[in-house]
Amino acid sequence: MDSMAGMTIPLGFVSYSLATPLPVAPDANAQDCASAGRTARSRLMAHQGACTMNISLYLLTVLIWGTTWIALKLQLGDVAIPVSIVYRFALAALVLFAFLLLTKRLQPVNRRGQLICLAQGVCLFCVNFMCFYTASQWIPSGLIAVVFSTSTLWNALNARVFFRQKIAGNVMAGGAMGLIGLACLFWPELSGHSASRETLIGLGLALLGTLCFSAGNMLSSLQQKAGLRPLTTNAWGMFYGATILGLYCLLSGTPFTFEWNTRYVGSLLFLVIPGSVIAFTAYLTLVGRMGPERAAYCTVLFPIVALNISTWVEGYQWTVAALLGLVLVMAGNVLVFRKTRPVAVLVGGKLA
Numbered sequence: 001m002d003s004m005a006g007m008t009i010p011l012g013f014v015s016y017s018l019a020t021p022l023p024v025a026p027d028a029n030a031q032d033c034a035s036a037g038r039t040a041r042s043r044l045m046a047h048q049g050a051c052t053m054n055i056s057l058y059l060l061t062v063l064i065w066g067t068t069w070i071a072l073k074l075q076l077g078d079v080a081i082p083v084s085i086v087y088r089f090a091l092a093a094l095v096l097f098a099f100l101l102l103t104k105r106l107q108p109v110n111r112r113g114q115l116i117c118l119a120q121g122v123c124l125f126c127v128n129f130m131c132f133y134t135a136s137q138w139i140p141s142g143l144i145a146v147v148f149s150t151s152t153l154w155n156a157l158n159a160r161v162f163f164r165q166k167i168a169g170n171v172m173a174g175g176a177m178g179l180i181g182l183a184c185l186f187w188p189e190l191s192g193h194s195a196s197r198e199t200l201i202g203l204g205l206a207l208l209g210t211l212c213f214s215a216g217n218m219l220s221s222l223q224q225k226a227g228l229r230p231l232t233t234n235a236w237g238m239f240y241g242a243t244i245l246g247l248y249c250l251l252s253g254t255p256f257t258f259e260w261n262t263r264y265v266g267s268l269l270f271l272v273i274p275g276s277v278i279a280f281t282a283y284l285t286l287v288g289r290m291g292p293e294r295a296a297y298c299t300v301l302f303p304i305v306a307l308n309i310s311t312w313v314e315g316y317q318w319t320v321a322a323l324l325g326l327v328l329v330m331a332g333n334v335l336v337f338r339k340t341r342p343v344a345v346l347v348g349g350k351l352a
Contacts, residue, residue: 054289057282061298064279066305071275074267080254081133082245087258087268089125090242092276096235107232116219117236124216124280125241131209138202145303146182147206152300152336153179154214155292162218170335171294177332178300184325185303213299217284217292224288230281238276297336304329 075084100106109117135144152175159165216237223233249256259265286295304326311318 054286057286057289058295058298061279061283061286062301062305064274065283065298066302067309068271068275068279069306070309071267071270074263075271077264078259079257079264080249082130082249082254083256084268085126085129085133086242086246086249086256088242088271088276089238090246091268091272093235093238093242095272095277096231096238100231100235105229105231106235107228109228109232109236113223113226113228113233114236116223117233118240120216120219120223120233121237121240121242122244123212123219125238126245128209128212128216130245131205131212135202135205135209138198139206144202144206145306146179146186147203148210148213149179149182149300149303150175150207151210151214151217152296154210155217155296158214158218159221159292163221165291174297174332174334174336175300177335178297178329181325181328181330181332182300182303184321184328185307187321187325188319214292214296217287217296220284221287221292224284230284230288234277234280234284294336297333300329301333 079087097106132144132148153172156167156171156175160167220230220233224230248254283295283298286298289295307322
């Protein structure tokens with residue numbers, strides 16, 4: 001046996017030593033299965049990463065915009081509402097432009113893109129806030145929150161009109177459940193509010209503000225499809241919105257006063273950095289990643305965050321109707337995010 005260890009045996013044109021193991025042909029099916037498995041795992045990891053990013057942006061937007069009502073309340077005082085809005089978005093635009101220039105992330109925007117940024121500024125950073133601030137003088141904040149929550153449905157309808165996107169049944173059903181839940185949460189305030197001329201004007205302004213918010217969502221989605229990132233379009237939009245509202249203040253004779261105290265300056269800085277720069281960027285990024293109708297469901301949860309804060313700060317009393325409303329909003333949230341996906345299966349070692 002030992003003497004045969006060094007023997008060579010001719011096999012065709014190649015000689016092999018008995019001491020050298022013969023090569024084994026790899027199994028083709030095994031290789032295909034392994035490759036398909038790696039592809040499936042990479043797709044799963046990419047999907048999980050995208051879901052994690054969406055959830056993070058979603059929670060960030062809800063938590064920030066659910067708490068900005070405190071800062072908005074602190075802004076009310078000697079400074080006129082439109083002037084406070086000008087300060088907010090002028091400073092936010094300055095911060096965004098400085099950040100983008102320092103990091104060399106400011107994208108070039110052509111004439112068409114600038115016109116869309118102008119329209120976005122009018123909708124999201126000018127008329128939208130003027131409508132809701134003015135409406136809050138005549139109707140309860142709970143009713144305004146309910147009207148604003150209809151942006152979920154308005155976004156779905158506008159996406160159908162502007163982008164010919166099919167409205168998913170779960171989006172409509174989830175949005176309806178969210179609105180019913182909010183109605184339960186604010187039922188005492190809604191049921192005790194008498195309809196007057198001021199009420200109708202307030203409702204009309206709240207609805208107009210919601211439509212402007214939805215229109216701004218569509219414009220942002222259009223810009224992102226053209227390759228423009230929300231940081232760049234937000235910077236220009238906030239600049240245009242603050243400029244237009246500033247011109248309105250000059251023409252109407254509204255004085256540019258300022259309160260140099262901790263209450264006003266602190267609330268203004270909170271609205272500028274987290275409330276505008278961070279939250280708007282996170283939300284409009286969601287619009288590009290998830291679509292306007294799913295991203296807008298953040299607006300349904302804003303009042304929930306506000307109510308929880310009110311429980312600790314103002315002693316809000318929860319009722320059975322309020323708890324039922326909270327459950328309905330959460331259930332609607334799950335329903336909106338539910339999406340049927342094809343199941344990947346292996347057929348003959350390949351994904352089908």
